[in-house]
Amino acid sequence: MMSEQPTTAATRVRVPEDDDDAILSVGATSQGGAVEPENGYTTVGEPFVDQPKMQTRDVNVFYADKQAIFDVNLDFAANEVLALIGPSGCGKSTYLRCLNRMNDTIPICRVAGELLLDDEDIYAKSMDPVLLRARVGMVFQKPNPFPKSVYDNVAYGPRLHGLAANKSELDEIVETSLKRAGLWNEVKDRLAEPGTGLSGGQQQRLCIARTIAVNPEVILMDEPASALDPIATAVIEELIDELRQKYTIAIVTHSMQQAARVSQRTAYFHLGKLIEVGDTDRVFTNPRHQLTENYITGRIG
Amino acid sequence: MTNTEKVKRGLAKRYRKERRFRAMGLIAVLLGFAFLIVLLSDITIKALPAFHQTYLKLDINLDPEVLGLAPGRPLDEKAILHADFRSVVRRSMYALFPEVRKRRDKRKLAALVSTGAQYQVRDRLLRDHALLGQTFSMWVLADDDVDTYLNTRSLRDLKQSERRLRDNQVAWLERLKQEGRIDRRFNWLFFSSADSREPELAGILGAVVGSFYTLLVTIGLAFPLSLAAAVYLEEFAPRNRWVDFIEVNINNLAAVPSIVFGLLGLAVFINFFGVPRSSPLVGGMVLALMTLPTIIIAARAALKAVPPSIREAALGLGASHTQMVFHHVVPLAMPGVLTGTIIGMAQALGETAPLLMIGMVAFIVDIPQGFTDSATVLPVQIYLWADSPERAFVAKTSAAILVLLGFLVLMNGIAILLRKRFERKW
Structure with missing residues (x-):
C-alpha cells in the first residue's frame, strides 16, 4: 500500500542529507568491484526473527520518481539493538524514518510495502501517525532540544499525550526519564534552565530522556552520537545498552565500532538494498556477502 | 618564482582593495549619518519657537455691562458662554494705551492679542464666578504675529511693508515689554489642544x-x-x-x-x-x-x-x-x-x-x-x-x-x- 501523499505545505522537515546522494547514486556501480545485486535480490543472513516487535516486508521508498529503498525485508526483535550500517546515501536513514512515518512530512516521499508494529499495519488508514509516534519514538542526529527549560523539554511529550494526571506525577515522569537517560545528577539543580544551554552530549541525553518520557515501545536513533565527542559518545552508548532492557531499539550509525559495541544484530545497506543481516559478531567477523566484507574492511564507505 | 613570492606579489594589492572597500563603507555610513544630523538639527532649530508662546499681561475688568450680562439675572454657565468677552479683552488693551484713538489704530492694537484670549478670560470666570465686576491682571495669549516678530530677529530690520506688524504696533510692543507685560512661557497649549486656524492656539x-x-x-x-x-x-x-x-x-x-x-x-x-x-x-x-x-x-x-x-x-x-x-x-x-x-x-x-x-x-x-x-x-x-x-x-x-x-x-x-x-x- 502507499502512504498517503501529504498535501500540506507543512513539510519543512528536511530530507535526510545522505538520501539525496541515494537518489543520485542508485544504480551506480560500487567501488568494491563486487557483484551488484539485481532487483529481486535476496538478503544474505537472517532478516527474520521468531517473535518480532516490528516487521517490514517488501519496503520500497521513492522520492518522486527516484527509488531510494528496494524490497527491504527486515524484522526487529524486542529488547534488542539493531544497527543499520552502510555507506553514505545507502538509504538507512530513509528506511529508519519509515518506521514512525516521519517520511510523511516529505511531500515527494512515497512508501510502499508492509510495515507492521505488533502485527498492526503502520501505514493503514486506521493508524494515526500521532499515536504511532507515541509508540515509536525517535532520537535525531543533531541534538534538538526545544528552546524551553530542561523540565519542559522532558514534560512536553507526557503533557501532549496526557500521561500525567497531576503535577507530582509529571514531576515523577520527568525525574525517572532523566534518571534513565543518565542526566538527572547533572541537571537536577537546573531543571528550570534552558535545555539549549547544556553541552552537546547532555543535550542528546536530554533528547533521549524526552523520547523515553512518552514511554514508547520502539526507539529509533538516527546517528545519535555523530555530533558528539568520544566521551559523550561512550556515555550515550552505555545508555543505549541499558535502554535495551526495556525498549526495542534501531540505530543508524556510520561508525562500525559503535555498531559492534552497542548492537546485537547488524543490517548492512548498500544503495537502497539490504545486503546482509545477522548477529553483530557474525557479520563483523564473518561477513558472507562481498559488499559487506568490502565495507567492514574499509574498502568502501 | 615560488608560490610564496607569487602570493606576496598580489598581497599588497589585495589589502589595498580591502582597505578601499572598508573606507567606502565608512564614508557611506558617515554620509548617511551627516544627512541625518543635518535634517534633525534643521527640524529641531525650526521647531524650537513652537515650544514657547508669548503672553501679554492685561488688566481685565469684568464689567457686567460690557459683558452684556443683565443685572439681577443669575450667573449661570449659559449666560457666561454667551457673554461678550471679546470687548472685555479689547477694552483692557485700549486701557493700556489711552492715547490710541483712531478706529484703525485701535483695531491694530486689539490685533496684538490672540483671539483665544477672550476664551481664557471666559474660562477664568467659569471657574470663579466671584470675579464678575472685579478688575484683575491676567496673562493672555499674544497673537502669533507678535510671537513671530519677537522670535525672529531678522524681521526687525525689515521695512513696515514687508512684515506683518506695523511700526506703531512694534512701538506698542516695545512699551509693553518695558512695562514687563510681555513674557514667554512653555507652550502647553501645543500639547493639549487640537488644530486651529490661529497658530498660537493650534496644538498637536x-x-x-x-x-x-x-x-x-x-x-x-x-x-x-x-x-x-x-x-x-x-x-x-x-x-x-x-x-x-x-x-x-x-x-x-x-x-x-x-x-x-x-x-x-x-x-x-x-x-x-x-x-x-x-x-x-x-x-x-x-x-x-x-x-x-x-x-x-x-x-x-x-x-x-x-x-x-x-x-x-x-x-x-x-x-x-x-x-x-x-x-x-x-x-x-x-x-x-x-x-x-x-x-x-x-x-x-x-x-x-x-x-x-x-x-x-x-x-x-x-x-x-x-x-x-x-x-x-x-x-x-x-x-x-x-x-x-x-x-x-x-x-x-x-x-x-x-x-x-x-x-x-x-x-x-x-x-x-x-x-x-x-x-x-x-
Missing part, C-alpha cells in the same frame, strides 16, 4: 489622539489577520495554483501605491458599507489593508526561519501538525512577527496619502473622543500646517515632525525591546 493633541485611535484599529485588524494568513499559508495551505496565486498577490500588494488603498477604502468602506468618513475607524481599516502584506511577508519569513530540527523533534514525540505549529513554530517565530508588525505600524503611523482619500484631511478642531469621531492624524496634520500661510505654522510643522519622529523612535524602541525580551528567554 487632536492629531496624536487621532493617530492613536487609528493605529489601534490598524493593529487590532492587521496583526491577527496577518498572523493567521501567514501561519495558514506557510504551514497549512496545500501547494496548488490557487495558493501560488494568492501568494503572488500578497507580494504584489506590498508594492501597491498607498493612495490606491485610500481609493479602495473610499469606494468600499465609506460608500458601500457606510463607515463614517474621516473617522479613525475607516482610517485604521485602510491602513490595516496597507500593512497586511508587510506583516504577512515578515511573519512568513520568521516562520520559515524556524529550524526543521525543532519541527522534527515535536513530530517525533507525537505532536500533531497543528500542535507542532502552535507549540513550537509560532512562539519561536514571534520575535520576527512582532518586528514585522511594528515596522508595519511605523509605516502606518507615517502614512498620509490613503488618509487624504477618506477625508482625514479635514480641518478638525475637536479632539476625537472615539473611533467614529472625525479625526486627523499626525502626518496629515503636518501636511495641513505645512500648507498654511501663517509664518508661525512653520515652527508648528517642524515641532509636529519632531513629535512624529519621537513616536516612531519610541515604537522602534519598543520593537527592539520586545524582540530582546523574547530572544533573551533562551
Whole structure:
C-alpha cells in the first residue's frame, strides 16, 4: 500500500542529507568491484526473527520518481539493538524514518510495502501517525532540544499525550526519564534552565530522556552520537545498552565500532538494498556477502 | 618564482582593495549619518519657537455691562458662554494705551492679542464666578504675529511693508515689554489642544489622539489577520495554483501605491458599507489593508526561519501538525512577527496619502473622543500646517515632525525591546 501523499505545505522537515546522494547514486556501480545485486535480490543472513516487535516486508521508498529503498525485508526483535550500517546515501536513514512515518512530512516521499508494529499495519488508514509516534519514538542526529527549560523539554511529550494526571506525577515522569537517560545528577539543580544551554552530549541525553518520557515501545536513533565527542559518545552508548532492557531499539550509525559495541544484530545497506543481516559478531567477523566484507574492511564507505 | 613570492606579489594589492572597500563603507555610513544630523538639527532649530508662546499681561475688568450680562439675572454657565468677552479683552488693551484713538489704530492694537484670549478670560470666570465686576491682571495669549516678530530677529530690520506688524504696533510692543507685560512661557497649549486656524492656539493633541485611535484599529485588524494568513499559508495551505496565486498577490500588494488603498477604502468602506468618513475607524481599516502584506511577508519569513530540527523533534514525540505549529513554530517565530508588525505600524503611523482619500484631511478642531469621531492624524496634520500661510505654522510643522519622529523612535524602541525580551528567554 502507499502512504498517503501529504498535501500540506507543512513539510519543512528536511530530507535526510545522505538520501539525496541515494537518489543520485542508485544504480551506480560500487567501488568494491563486487557483484551488484539485481532487483529481486535476496538478503544474505537472517532478516527474520521468531517473535518480532516490528516487521517490514517488501519496503520500497521513492522520492518522486527516484527509488531510494528496494524490497527491504527486515524484522526487529524486542529488547534488542539493531544497527543499520552502510555507506553514505545507502538509504538507512530513509528506511529508519519509515518506521514512525516521519517520511510523511516529505511531500515527494512515497512508501510502499508492509510495515507492521505488533502485527498492526503502520501505514493503514486506521493508524494515526500521532499515536504511532507515541509508540515509536525517535532520537535525531543533531541534538534538538526545544528552546524551553530542561523540565519542559522532558514534560512536553507526557503533557501532549496526557500521561500525567497531576503535577507530582509529571514531576515523577520527568525525574525517572532523566534518571534513565543518565542526566538527572547533572541537571537536577537546573531543571528550570534552558535545555539549549547544556553541552552537546547532555543535550542528546536530554533528547533521549524526552523520547523515553512518552514511554514508547520502539526507539529509533538516527546517528545519535555523530555530533558528539568520544566521551559523550561512550556515555550515550552505555545508555543505549541499558535502554535495551526495556525498549526495542534501531540505530543508524556510520561508525562500525559503535555498531559492534552497542548492537546485537547488524543490517548492512548498500544503495537502497539490504545486503546482509545477522548477529553483530557474525557479520563483523564473518561477513558472507562481498559488499559487506568490502565495507567492514574499509574498502568502501 | 615560488608560490610564496607569487602570493606576496598580489598581497599588497589585495589589502589595498580591502582597505578601499572598508573606507567606502565608512564614508557611506558617515554620509548617511551627516544627512541625518543635518535634517534633525534643521527640524529641531525650526521647531524650537513652537515650544514657547508669548503672553501679554492685561488688566481685565469684568464689567457686567460690557459683558452684556443683565443685572439681577443669575450667573449661570449659559449666560457666561454667551457673554461678550471679546470687548472685555479689547477694552483692557485700549486701557493700556489711552492715547490710541483712531478706529484703525485701535483695531491694530486689539490685533496684538490672540483671539483665544477672550476664551481664557471666559474660562477664568467659569471657574470663579466671584470675579464678575472685579478688575484683575491676567496673562493672555499674544497673537502669533507678535510671537513671530519677537522670535525672529531678522524681521526687525525689515521695512513696515514687508512684515506683518506695523511700526506703531512694534512701538506698542516695545512699551509693553518695558512695562514687563510681555513674557514667554512653555507652550502647553501645543500639547493639549487640537488644530486651529490661529497658530498660537493650534496644538498637536487632536492629531496624536487621532493617530492613536487609528493605529489601534490598524493593529487590532492587521496583526491577527496577518498572523493567521501567514501561519495558514506557510504551514497549512496545500501547494496548488490557487495558493501560488494568492501568494503572488500578497507580494504584489506590498508594492501597491498607498493612495490606491485610500481609493479602495473610499469606494468600499465609506460608500458601500457606510463607515463614517474621516473617522479613525475607516482610517485604521485602510491602513490595516496597507500593512497586511508587510506583516504577512515578515511573519512568513520568521516562520520559515524556524529550524526543521525543532519541527522534527515535536513530530517525533507525537505532536500533531497543528500542535507542532502552535507549540513550537509560532512562539519561536514571534520575535520576527512582532518586528514585522511594528515596522508595519511605523509605516502606518507615517502614512498620509490613503488618509487624504477618506477625508482625514479635514480641518478638525475637536479632539476625537472615539473611533467614529472625525479625526486627523499626525502626518496629515503636518501636511495641513505645512500648507498654511501663517509664518508661525512653520515652527508648528517642524515641532509636529519632531513629535512624529519621537513616536516612531519610541515604537522602534519598543520593537527592539520586545524582540530582546523574547530572544533573551533562551
